[in-house]
Amino acid sequence: MSKIIKGTFSSLLSIGSFIAKKKLLVQEQGARFASQSELSSIFSRSNKGVLINGNDKRLSLKDSFEHLAVIAKPGSGKTTAFIIPSILELGSSDCSMIVNDPSGEVYQLTSGHLASKGFRIVRLCPEDLPSSSQFNPFAGLDARHTIEIEQICASIILSKYGSDKEPVWNEGAISILEVLSKCLAYSQPENLNLVELNSLVLRFGSDGTGLDEWVAENSINPFEPNDRSLWESWLGLTTSNEKMLSSYVTICKTALKQLNNQNIRELMRSDTLDLQNIRNEKTIIYLNFSESKQAYYQFIIDLFYVRFLSIVMDHKPSPGELDVFGFLDEMGNCYINDFNISINNVRKYRVSLSLVFQGISQLDDKYGHDKARAIKAGIGSFLIFRGGDLDTNTEFSKVIGDRALAQREHFTDIRKTYERMPLLAPEQLRTLGSNQAVFISSYKQPTIVDCMGYFEHGRYSRLSKKKPAPTSKGSVTLDFDTTLRL
Numbered sequence: 001m002s003k004i005i006k007g008t009f010s011s012l013l014s015i016g017s018f019i020a021k022k023k024l025l026v027q028e029q030g031a032r033f034a035s036q037s038e039l040s041s042i043f044s045r046s047n048k049g050v051l052i053n054g055n056d057k058r059l060s061l062k063d064s065f066e067h068l069a070v071i072a073k074p075g076s077g078k079t080t081a082f083i084i085p086s087i088l089e090l091g092s093s094d095c096s097m098i099v100n101d102p103s104g105e106v107y108q109l110t111s112g113h114l115a116s117k118g119f120r121i122v123r124l125c126p127e128d129l130p131s132s133s134q135f136n137p138f139a140g141l142d143a144r145h146t147i148e149i150e151q152i153c154a155s156i157i158l159s160k161y162g163s164d165k166e167p168v169w170n171e172g173a174i175s176i177l178e179v180l181s182k183c184l185a186y187s188q189p190e191n192l193n194l195v196e197l198n199s200l201v202l203r204f205g206s207d208g209t210g211l212d213e214w215v216a217e218n219s220i221n222p223f224e225p226n227d228r229s230l231w232e233s234w235l236g237l238t239t240s241n242e243k244m245l246s247s248y249v250t251i252c253k254t255a256l257k258q259l260n261n262q263n264i265r266e267l268m269r270s271d272t273l274d275l276q277n278i279r280n281e282k283t284i285i286y287l288n289f290s291e292s293k294q295a296y297y298q299f300i301i302d303l304f305y306v307r308f309l310s311i312v313m314d315h316k317p318s319p320g321e322l323d324v325f326g327f328l329d330e331m332g333n334c335y336i337n338d339f340n341i342s343i344n345n346v347r348k349y350r351v352s353l354s355l356v357f358q359g360i361s362q363l364d365d366k367y368g369h370d371k372a373r374a375i376k377a378g379i380g381s382f383l384i385f386r387g388g389d390l391d392t393n394t395e396f397s398k399v400i401g402d403r404a405l406a407q408r409e410h411f412t413d414i415r416k417t418y419e420r421m422p423l424l425a426p427e428q429l430r431t432l433g434s435n436q437a438v439f440i441s442s443y444k445q446p447t448i449v450d451c452m453g454y455f456e457h458g459r460y461s462r463l464s465k466k467k468p469a470p471t472s473k474g475s476v477t478l479d480f481d482t483t484l485r486l
Contacts, residue, residue: 066380112466
C-alpha cells in the first residue's frame with residue numbers, strides 16, 4: 001500500500017475518531033429544525049391548501065383548515081410572497097375566497113385571472129359605489145332567526161367597544177338594538193337593515209316613550225303569536241334607571257354613527273353580496289376599505305366577518321359544496337364577537353383562515369388575555385416574517401423551544417454540564433433575511449423557508465398582469481322607504 005493511501009486512511013481514521021469522541025462527549029437534545037423527510041410530510045407542490053412561500057411549499061387542505069397566523073410588519077412581503085401567490089394558485093381549485101384588501105392591490109393583481117377561471121368577482125368598496133356590491137348583515141333573516149339577529153346586534157356594539165366597558169353598559173345597549181331589530185324582523189323583514197335600525201335609535205328620545213306604540217305593534221313574533229317577551233323586554237329597558245338608560249342609548253348612537261354617512265347608507269341599505277351562495281358558486285369577495293380610513297370602516301369589516309362565519313357554519317358542507325379560504329389582513333384591528341369559539345370550530349366546516357397580524361400582542365389588546373389564548377390555541381400554524389416586535393419574537397422563540405447541550409470533559413466523567421439556548425433567539429427572528437420566514441406548526445418541527453414574491457415567479461407574474469375583472473354586483477334595489485310605521 002502506498003504511503004499516500006496509508007496516510008489518507010490514517011487521516012480519515014483520526015477524523016472519524018475525533019467526531020465519534022465529540023459525539024460521545026457532547027450530546028444535543030431538545031428543539032431542532034425539521035428534517036428533510038419531515039418537511040416532505042408538511043409541504044408538497046401537489047397539496048391543495050395555501051401556498052406558504054410564494055413558490056413550492058404548499059400545505060395540505062387538512063393543515064390549511066387548521067388555520068394560519070401570519071405575523072408581519074408592513075412591507076415585509078406577506079402580500080407579495082403569501083397572499084397574492086396563494087390566491088393565484090387557488091384559482092385553479094373549486095373554492096371560494098374572501099380577502100381583506102385595504103389598498104386594492106390584491107384585486108388589481110388577481111381578479112383578472114380568477115375571472116378567467118370562472119370566479120364571481122365581488123367587491124365591497126364604499127368609496128367606489130358603482131363597482132361595489134351592497135352588504136346588509138341582516139339579509140335573509142326574519143322572525144325565525146332571532147339568534148343570528150342577536151349576534152349581529154352584539155357585534156355592532158362590541159366592534160366599537162370590545163372589552164373596554166363594563167359588561168352591563170354593553171349589554172344594555174345590545175338589548176335595545178335586539179328589541180328594535182326583532183320588531184323589524186317580526187313585522188317588516190324587508191326593512192331589516194342598519195339604516196332603518198339607526199333611524200329608530202335616533203328617534204329613541206330620552207326614555208323611549210316615542211317608540212312605545214310602534215314597539216307594541218311590531219313586537220309579536222308571527223311564528224309565536226302568544227309570546228309577549230319582546231314587549232316585556234322593552235318595558236324593562238325603558239323603565240331602567242334614567243342615567244343608565246341614557247348611557248345605553250348613547251352607546252347605540254355612537255356605535256351606529258357611521259350610518260349617517262351617505263356612502264355607508266348606500267352600501268348597507270340593501271344586499272347584493274349574496275354571502276349565502278358562497279358554497280355553491282366559485283366566488284372571491286374583496287374588502288376594499290381605504291387604508292387611511294380603516295378605523296372608520298372597521299365595524300363594517302367586523303360585521304362582515306361575523307355574518308361570514310355564521311353562514312359557513314350553518315351546516316356541515318356536503319362533498320359537492322365548495323371549500324372556503326379567507327385571507328384576513330389587518331386582523332389585529334378586528335373584534336369578532338365570540339371569535340375564540342368560532343376559530344376552534346370552523347375548521348370542521350372546511351374553512352381555512354389566514355390571519356395577518358403586525359404583532360401577536362394585538363390579540364391580547366383586542367380580546368384580553370384569556371380569549372387571546374383561546375384564539376391562539378385554535379391556530380394550527382404560524383408564519384413569522386422579520387422585523388417583529390419584542391413581544392412577538394420573544395413569544396415565538398419560546399414556542400420554538402430551547403436546545404440543550406449535555407457535555408462531559410472526558411469519557412470517564414460521570415458528571416455532565418448542561419447548557420440551554422434557544423433554537424432561534426428573539427434577535428434572530430427579528431433579523432431574518434428579507435426573503436425568509438419561519439414556519440411553525442403546532443405539532444411539527446419548525447423550519448425557515450425562502451420566500452418568493454409573485455413578481456419573481458414566472459407563472460404568477462404573467463397571471464398578475466391580466467386586466468382587473470369587472471365586478472358582479474347583482475341586482476340593486478334602491479326603492480328604499482325611510483318611513484317606518486310609528
